[in-house]
Amino acid sequence: MxxxxxxxxxxxxxxxxxxxxxxxxxxxxxxxxxxxxxxxxxxxxxxxxxxxxxxxxxxxxxxxxxxxxxxxxxxxxxxxxxxxxxxxxxxxxxxxxxxxxSINIRPAAYFKGLESPLKHTKNFDLMVVRENSEGEYSEIGGRIHKGEDQLAIQNAIFSRRATERAMDYAFKLAQSRRGHVTSATKSNGIVHTMPFWDEVFEDVSKKYPDVQTAAYHIDALSAFFVTRPEIFDVVVSSNLFGDILSELGAAIMGSIGIAPxxxxxxxxxxxxxxxxxxxxxxxxxxxxxxxxxxxxxxxxxxxxxxxxxxxxxxxxxxxxxxxxxxxxxxxxxxxxxxxxxxxxxxxxxxxxx
Structure with missing residues (x-):
């Protein structure tokens, strides 16, 4: 036992x-x-x-x-x-x-007996793999000055080690599911960390030729979670993006009260x-x-x-x-x-x- x-x-x-x-x-x-x-x-x-x-x-x-x-x-x-x-x-x-x-995982799936707010719900079953140790939730930063000159700085930290670790986890998980990984990015607007994220994703994907891939900017990806969640299998994302996407995943299920x-x-x-x-x-x-x-x-x-x-x-x-x-x-x-x-x-x- x-x-x-x-x-x-x-x-x-x-x-x-x-x-x-x-x-x-x-x-x-x-x-x-x-x-x-x-x-x-x-x-x-x-x-x-x-x-x-x-x-x-x-x-x-x-x-x-x-x-x-x-x-x-x-x-x-x-x-x-x-x-x-x-x-x-x-x-x-x-x-x-x-x-x-270092990894946070959150599923979202069509749940029997639960009414999704989506009008035309197809069966969906996705898993958000969120890098959980750094990214936008870094503690590096601070405030200076007061009044109208007050300034707040929050530094986002992306290391290759942590980024690869999250992506490797996502690809291995996809191999046990439907064999597809989607990357959440925003490299058209965030000019340093997100192009780096894209480069690492491309490198890691070469180790898993049996897994199909896609990449969407986070704004479009959020929309697709609502309009066609059934296309996603495993979604890998940074700390902040994963936090937001997984809450959205709970919402399309019908209640945050059932989300693990x-x-x-x-x-x-x-x-x-x-x-x-x-x-x-x-x-x-x-x-x-x-x-x-x-x-x-x-x-x-x-x-x-x-x-x-x-x-x-x-x-x-x-x-x-x-x-x-x-x-x-x-x-x-x-x-x-x-x-x-x-x-x-x-x-x-x-x-x-």
């Missing part, structure tokens, strides 16, 4: 509702599968922790997390009490950077981290109506990362079956509670036995 030791950080807001739901599903899955076992250790690191301690996590938090095979995160943020740049950089981005989680994400350490020397795309949603926290599907789909991606792809796919199929049967939370047109959706998923998992 395989035992996975998982660090669990429910975080803020609805993270404290959807993470327990996902853990219930994973425990049920382990009971049904027989060959899986999970050992969960929960950590109360969030904005409450910050208010009490002046920091989002303890000084040895990273050292503590190193001993786990994965980090399972709910949501971070309580902007009325803690500014987002403090909460995110003090926990989420800190973990991403110190654990060298994974932050991958490609070397295996530190744990990867799995989190839903949605935030802490303080406006609905405590009402029992948060959609648990994103967190559970995130758990599916964690299983894929561990190599348990067959049972992971069965879990995703069940998520879609439950939604298609109308067991849905209010954000996607239903009346079910968080727990009712979770119970419906667990019951279908038990049927597998």
């Amino acid at each position: 395989k035992t996975y030791e998982i660090a669990v950080i429910p975080g803020d807001g609805i993270g404290n509702e959807v993470v327990p739901a996902a853990l219930q599903v994973l425990r049920t899955l382990a009971d049904v599968h027989g060959g899986l076992n999970f050992k969960f250790t929960s950590f109360p690191w969030n904005c409450d922790y910050y208010m009490a301690n002046g920091k989002m996590m303890p000084d040895d938090g990273i050292d503590i997390l190193k001993g786990f095979q994965a980090v399972f995160l709910g949501a971070i943020g309580d902007p009325k009490r803690v500014p987002d740049h403090i909460s995110l950089w003090g926990l989420l981005i800190k973990i991403r950077r110190e654990f060298e989680q 994400a994974a932050n991958i350490n490609t070397k295996g020397n530190y744990p990867s981290m799995f989190e839903p795309v949605h935030g802490s949603a303080p406006d609905i926290y405590g009402r029992g109506i948060a959609n648990p599907i994103a967190q559970i789909w995130t758990a599916k991606m964690m299983l894929d990362h561990f190599g348990d792809t067959d049972i992971a796919q069965k879990l995703l199929d069940i998520l879609q079956d439950v939604t298609a049967e109308g067991v849905k939370t209010p954000d996607i047109g239903g009346r079910a509670t968080t727990q009712e959706v979770t119970e419906a998923i667990c019951n279908k998992l038990k049927d597998l036995a």
